[in-house]
Amino acid sequence: MPPAIWKLPVVVILASFLLAGCWDMKEINQLAIVNLIGVDTHKNTDKQELYYQVINPKGIATQAGAPEKATVYTYRFIERLGDQFEDISPDVIPRQLFTQHYQAIVVSERYAKSGLRELLNFKEGHPERGTNVYLLVSDAPIDRIMDSFIPLEPLPGRSMRSIIENQSEMTGRISTHTRMKDLIENMETGQISVFPIITYIGEKSSENSNRLEHIQGTNGNIALLGGALFIHDRMVGKLTKDEMKWYNLLNRKHERFLETLVINGESVQVKTLNTRLMKKLELHGEELILHIQIFANTNLIFNDQKVPTTTTLFNQIEAEFNQRIQKESQRFIEDSRKKGWDVLGIQYLLHLKKGAQWKRLAEDKDRWKKVKVVISSHNKIETIGSLISPYKGE
Amino acid sequence: MLDAVLQKLSLSMDVAVYPVVSSPYKISLVYVSSIVDKNQLLQFVIRPLTEHMPCVTDDPAESFRWCNEYLPAAEKQQASSVQACVEGILAGKCLIAIDGLSTCLLLDTAKFPTRAISEPTAETSIRGPQEGFTEELEINISLIRKRLRDPRLHFEKIIIGHTTKTTSSVVYISSIAADETVDKICSRLRSIQTDSVLESSYLEEWLQETIWSPFPTLLNTERPDVVTAHLLEGKVAILTEGTPTAILAPMTFFQMFVTPEDYYQRAEFATLLRWLRILSFLLAVFTPGLYISIVSFNQELLPTPLLISLAAQREGVPFPAFLEALLMMTIFEVLREAGLRMPRIAGQAISIVGALVVGEAAVAAGLVSTGMVIVVSVTAIANFVAPNYSFGISQRIIQFLFLFLAGFIGLFGLLCGFLLLLIHLVSLDSFGTAYFAPLAPTVLSDWKDTLVRAPKKWMHTMPRIFRPKRKVR
Incomplete structure (x- = not known):
């Protein structure tokens, strides 16, 4: 064998030992896989309360028929964020903390109001701590959420994630753009971010896995309440569940939108599928006008009309739906303005415009308040359900 | 006298x-x-x-x-x-x-003991001829002559081995096969200095371009129809007295995924099956390495439910995942070797013991995890898909190399291994034909019978990579 041929693999193998691979090795059963993280401010000190909910793999893999076991264990630390956290966790956790698979991070309302800059930097500053996870604000004491077993879903973190994703798919009240990284993106530009608020239903936390044997699903469970509104890194207010729907629609956070209309005194429920939004900021003389056009294909989800479903009814529903969108959107925008929230990101749109005139307009930090918003909606009914002539029962 | x-x-x-x-x-x-x-x-x-x-x-x-x-x-x-x-x-x-x-x-007045023509044991097919070569050179020549009635079909006799004096025959169609390929093969055969040639594999070792490669650069077959098909594409066959296996050269990497049945059934089915064989090769080579890399180094790449499931399976397993894989794969290789060597009558006993060692009993004993049994089984099944036995052995060597690389440096090692493998494959040569052709070097016109098998009416030109004298079929 010529020397050059055997030298190459030898050099490659020797060089590879210089890489971090060999001492990066960690067996999968030596990991404390974190499922959910909770952060709160500590009452008496300037430190934080950190909750790490670690998965118990054997508890998850319980065979069918066997009694439920503890699926997660919550570890609580009181430390300053970033203070060599890896140094203190081995005191309690007998395994290597593995934070790359956590599903969500829950922060207390008081901590959110004090600003999340420090937390975001802590998470972003380490390659093993991602920010591509859902951020939720807790309305309830955070230990109650972190120390509770949730029915139906063995992992509370996954339960929160599923609720967010299901809501986004079904009602459009919560957007999937509620990850930590979304806050980071908006933080620097000063745009508004909205994250879901969760609460705990019940007086005390469900700390025992026996809770999973109880029939009551609602009590001792988490629920989504509405939205926490952030400007920069701080929580500044709350949106109701209904307001979140309009916020998401006007910012095209997702394509779904569910609304119940009243036509001829009876209910009609409609859902948009692929909502498209066009925003155009124009200057007419000295007046700034923001044109928002909404296009969507609509499905008829529920129809309680006493009359047969005809094209006349379709036209009526479409007109009512378009009118509702325009009216309710305007109301939401006005209410937000009164609270000092630029929910449409108008000031940011002004910044994006090029030219001396636009630059001069953008210098006025409150300019967005004087912008006239014109909304037009163009929904078309696409599917009509299966019942054309309703049962009359006569 | x-x-x-x-x-x-x-x-x-x-x-x-x-x-x-x-x-x-x-x-x-x-x-x-x-x-x-x-x-x-x-x-x-x-x-x-x-x-x-x-x-x-x-x-x-x-x-x-x-x-x-x-x-x-x-x-x-x-x-x-x-x-x-x-x-x-x-x-x-x-x-x-x-x-x-x-x-x-x-x-x-010679009369050597011969056996009747029978079905090839290592290359069975559902459709197509069921004749295989025998140990008798003359019969093998007649099987080719039966299929190729062309005066330009040449059988060149070369006697090799100063003790065994084994007759070999270099077979080619003079109007198609490239002269330089024929000359190279003949001169290499004539230059062999050995006492004995008992099987065509003896010649294979002398003929191959390099011994420092796990990949076969020559194809061996027991089927006269395969030899005929390759001769018609400008390749050269070597028949050897006393062996039912013919050697074919030059050969490329992608020819190792081709079976005779590819040409005996519809083109689209043949293409799908060829993809399946390539997928099986990738599965056989990469599955153990990937599993070890992900389980021991890059757990973040797994979906959470799978991570939890694997973590639960590995609870209580006393060995690191790498050692566990090495142990299981070695046991499987031992079982396979035992299956090949033992008398057929003992087959049932080995099957029962094998199922215990590489199966539920090992998992129940807490020695291995269920996931590892699945990984070893998938690898083993994928190994058997290789149409060529020598190529199957190459796969096994590479999968062990990749397992070691993954065990030491995770995905990075696997990536290094893959790149080195590619470098090795593109640097190989089989009698003047690049081993990784027609992909590297790219010969687009030959792609119609490489990753896909085009319908026969579209394959009106000869494969250019073998430099045939005649360009059209």
């Missing part, structure tokens, strides 16, 4: 010397009784010699002339050296030695 010949043969128990007494001078027949057709010998040599040879003259030369002209034989040869006489006798011929003459006559 006769004494010298007999001395050389050292009078083995099957060497027979038959004196013809009807002649005024001594005429002797010498043959090896175990490899001659005795009926033929009696009917066409001994009987004419004793009953019909006229004793008209005392001139032995006259008798030699008579034998040469009137004795019926398929092949007659005059031998004037002791060496030629001995070689002829050992090839099953009957030597007629006449006293006072320095030249002898060799008559072909």
Whole structure:
């Protein structure tokens, strides 16, 4: 064998030992896989309360028929964020903390109001701590959420994630753009971010896995309440569940939108599928006008009309739906303005415009308040359900 | 002359010397009784010699002339050296030695034990011919001749091995095969200096371009239809006496995924099956390495439910995942080797024990995890998909190399291994044809029978990578 041929693999193998691979090795059963993280401010000190909910793999893999076991264990630390956290966790956790698979991070309302800059930097500053996870604000004491077993879903973190994703798919009240990284993106530009608020239903936390044997699903469970509104890194207010729907629609956070209309005194429920939004900021003389056009294909989800479903009814529903969108959107925008929230990101749109005139307009930090918003909606009914002539029962 | 010949043969128990007494001078027949057709010998040599040879003259030369002209034989040869006489006798011929003459006559009376043509054992097919080569060179040649009735089909005889004197035949179609390929193969065969050739694999080792590669650069087959198909594409076959396996050259990496059935069924099915074989190759080579990398180094790449499931399975397993994989795969290789070598009657016992060792019992004992059993099983099944046995062995070597790389440096090691493998594959060569062709170097016109098998009516040109003399089929 010529020397050059055997030298190459030898050099490659020797060089590879210089890489971090060999001492990066960690067996999968030596990991404390974190499922959910909770952060709160500590009452008496300037430190934080950190909750790490670690998965118990054997508890998850319980065979069918066997009694439920503890699926997660919550570890609580009181430390300053970033203070060599890896140094203190081995005191309690007998395994290597593995934070790359956590599903969500829950922060207390008081901590959110004090600003999340420090937390975001802590998470972003380490390659093993991602920010591509859902951020939720807790309305309830955070230990109650972190120390509770949730029915139906063995992992509370996954339960929160599923609720967010299901809501986004079904009602459009919560957007999937509620990850930590979304806050980071908006933080620097000063745009508004909205994250879901969760609460705990019940007086005390469900700390025992026996809770999973109880029939009551609602009590001792988490629920989504509405939205926490952030400007920069701080929580500044709350949106109701209904307001979140309009916020998401006007910012095209997702394509779904569910609304119940009243036509001829009876209910009609409609859902948009692929909502498209066009925003155009124009200057007419000295007046700034923001044109928002909404296009969507609509499905008829529920129809309680006493009359047969005809094209006349379709036209009526479409007109009512378009009118509702325009009216309710305007109301939401006005209410937000009164609270000092630029929910449409108008000031940011002004910044994006090029030219001396636009630059001069953008210098006025409150300019967005004087912008006239014109909304037009163009929904078309696409599917009509299966019942054309309703049962009359006569 | 006769004494010298007999001395050389050292009078083995099957060497027979038959004196013809009807002649005024001594005429002797010498043959090896175990490899001659005795009926033929009696009917066409001994009987004419004793009953019909006229004793008209005392001139032995006259008798030699008579034998040469009137004795019926398929092949007659005059031998004037002791060496030629001995070689002829050992090839099953009957030597007629006449006293006072320095030249002898060799008559072909050979009859070697042969077996009937049967189905090839290692290359079975559902559709297509069921004939396989036998150990008899002549039969193998006839099987090719039967399929290729072309005067330009050449069989070049080369004798290799100074002790075994094995006859090999280089087969090619002179109007298609590239001259340089034929010359290269012939010259390499002629340059072989060895005492014995007992199987075509002996020649394969001499013929291959490099010994530092796990990949076969020659294809071996038991099927005459496969040889015929390759000859028609400008390749060269080597048949060897005493072996039912023919060697084909030059060969490329992608030819290792081709089976004869690809051409006996619809093009789209053949293409899908070819993709399946390539996928199986990738599965066989990468599955253990990927599993180890992800489980031991890069857990973040797993979906959370799978991570939890694997973590639960590995609870209580005493070995690191790498050692666990190495153990399981080695046990599987031992089982496979045992399955090949043991008497067929013991097969059931091995199957039962094998299922225990590489199965539920091992998991129940807490020695291995369920996931690892699945990984080893998938790898094993994928290994068996390789149409070519030698290529299957290459796969096994590479999967072990990749397993070690993954065990030491995770995905990075696997990536390094993959790149080194690619470098190695593109640097290989088979008798002037790049091993990774037609992908590297890219020959687009040959892609129609590489990753896909185009319908036959579209394959009207010869594969260019083999440099055939004729460009159109």
